[in-house]
Amino acid sequence: MNFFDILIILLITITALPAVILLYSRNQRRHSWEHKNKNLSLILALILLLGTCIVTYGSFIEPNLVVTNYQEVDLENIEPPIKIAVISDFQVGYFKKEKYVEKVANRILNLNPDLVFIVGDVVDNAVYVEGEAKYLSPMKKVADIIPTYAIHGNHEYGIGGGKSILDPNYRTSNVSAETKEIVESFGIKYLVNDLEKIAVEDEELYLFGGDSIWAGKLDYSALNNRTEDLATIALIHNPLATFQAHKHNIDLMLSGHTHGGQIRLPFIGPIGRVDDILPAEWYQGWNEFEEMKFFVSSGIGESGTRARLFNPPEIVIMTVK
Numbered sequence: 001m002n003f004f005d006i007l008i009i010l011l012i013t014i015t016a017l018p019a020v021i022l023l024y025s026r027n028q029r030r031h032s033w034e035h036k037n038k039n040l041s042l043i044l045a046l047i048l049l050l051g052t053c054i055v056t057y058g059s060f061i062e063p064n065l066v067v068t069n070y071q072e073v074d075l076e077n078i079e080p081p082i083k084i085a086v087i088s089d090f091q092v093g094y095f096k097k098e099k100y101v102e103k104v105a106n107r108i109l110n111l112n113p114d115l116v117f118i119v120g121d122v123v124d125n126a127v128y129v130e131g132e133a134k135y136l137s138p139m140k141k142v143a144d145i146i147p148t149y150a151i152h153g154n155h156e157y158g159i160g161g162g163k164s165i166l167d168p169n170y171r172t173s174n175v176s177a178e179t180k181e182i183v184e185s186f187g188i189k190y191l192v193n194d195l196e197k198i199a200v201e202d203e204e205l206y207l208f209g210g211d212s213i214w215a216g217k218l219d220y221s222a223l224n225n226r227t228e229d230l231a232t233i234a235l236i237h238n239p240l241a242t243f244q245a246h247k248h249n250i251d252l253m254l255s256g257h258t259h260g261g262q263i264r265l266p267f268i269g270p271i272g273r274v275d276d277i278l279p280a281e282w283y284q285g286w287n288e289f290e291e292m293k294f295f296v297s298s299g300i301g302e303s304g305t306r307a308r309l310f311n312p313p314e315i316v317i318m319t320v321k
Contacts, residue, residue, distance in 0.1 A: 002094070004305035008059045012052055019048035058263065058309035063302055064100070065312040066107055071286070072319045073293060075231045075251045079321075080201040085113040085146075086316040088237070088256020089299030091155060092135035093124030096301045102138040104300060104315065109142060111317055114200045116146050119256045120153025120212070120237025122183060124303060126160065128173040133182040143187035147198065149209060150188050152176055153237035153257060157215040160303065161274055165214050176215075191235065195222035204228070208250070210236040220248045233320070239282050239296050240275070246292035252320070253294035260284040260298030264311040272304070284311075 022045040025034035034041040085108050090096060108116060118139075123132045142148055156179050158172035159165060180190045189196070191209020198207050206226055211217035218241060226232065231251045239255040261270020261283050270283040281287060284298050300313040 004307075008055060008305070008307070011055045015048045015051040015055065019045040019052065022048070054309070058307045060306075062308045062312050063095070063306050066104055066300070067312045067314050068107070068111065069297075069314045069316045070319070071295065071316055072321065073252060073295075075233075075320055077229060077231045078203060078205065080203050081319050081321040082115065082200050082203060082205075083111075083113045084318045084320060085111060085116045086119060086254055086295075086297055086318050087116070087300050088119035088254075088297040089121040089153070089259055089301045089303075090118065090136060091121050091124040091299075091301035091303055093129060093132045094126060095124070095306050097135045098138055101136055105138040105142050107315060109145070111315070113146060113317060115198070116142055116148040117235055117254060118148065118150035118183075118188070119235050119254055119297065120151050121155045121256065121299075121301070121303075122150060122153070123155055123175060123179055124301070125155045125158055125172050125175055126303070128175070131178070131182060132175070133179040136183060137186060139188065140186035147200075148188045149196075149207065149235065150183055150190050151209040151235045151237060152179070152192060152212050152215075152217070154212050154214040155303070157212055157217075159212070159214045165275070176212075193217070193219040193222055195225055197228075197230070205230050206232040208232060208234040210234060210241065210245075213238045213241050218244075220244070223248050223250075231320075239287075239294060240278060242282070242287075242289045242292070242294055245294075246290040250292055253292060254297070254318070255294060256297045256299050258283040258296055258298070259302065259308075260296075260311045262302060262305075262311060263307060263309040266310070270311075 022041050025032040026041045156176040157174050164170040184190050193211045196207045234250045234253045238257045261272045263271040269280045297316050298314050
């Protein structure tokens with residue numbers, strides 16, 4: 001149990017217990033304020049119970065859902081449609097283990113995409129756990145059938161945000177090499193600043209998998225090896241890369257990292273901000289910068305707290321045509 005689990009239990013307690021007391025006094029204690037003000041005490045109790053329901057749903061129900069988000073994009077030089085499953089931020093470890101990954105893998109197989117892209121933060125790595133990436137093992141049955149690619153995020157380098165972005169003293173262990181080795185043992189192709197030419201449905205395209213920008217490892221040099229006039233899709237975990245990626249003739253960039261804010265409130269948007277640089281509108285969905293299209297997934301896992309609200313874990317089915 002971590003700090004956030006204790007906080008969740010505390011929030012449930014301080015909303016549910018007063019509500020029960022209000023309702024009990026309203027009905028049983030004839031000389032109480034609650035009994036004398038039945039309507040007001042009922043309203044207060046219902047507000048508190050609504051808080052209990054929201055905390056319970058956002059902590060234990062929504063984070064365990066898997067929704068499918070269907071998207072389409074038109075790219076030059078792509079004729080037969082290509083269906084791609086995009087998953088970001090598995091963050092296997094404390095919150096997400098094999099049972100949940102099994103559910104995700106089964107959903108992907110049912111969706112039957114042509115390609116699968118895992119866009120960084122494969123592991124949570126909040127504290128070092130040897131072989132944490134092994135929780136991703138159910139994805140082997142996907143990779144056995146469907147070409148599957150993965151890249152690093154910041155968590156593979158022990159960078160969780162805050163002071164750890166700039167100060168290595170605040171980072172956990174660098175498990176990037178260990179994660180790559182384990183994930184590749186499941187038949188998943190791991191790209192680390194690598195460029196691949198892949199053929200799908202009689203169509204060819206370039207796929208670039210970039211390394212972590214927060215770790216200072218992102219290098220676009222491999223893109224200079226393109227020799228044909230093909231569409232280029234880039235997998236880069238952090239959408240912050242947009243400010244440089246658009247200079248490299250990339251047709252579509254797919255990212256994650258933000259978790260959509262994990263909690264999204266109506267008219268307010270994302271609550272959990274990863275930094276002060278990314279615009280709020282870049283935390284989820286489609287955007288365009290300097291004519292480069294990019295899509296940011298809300299991800300499939302959580303970090304810090306297990307909470308999600310109005311922003312369930314998602315598999316994105318991206319039809320490129």
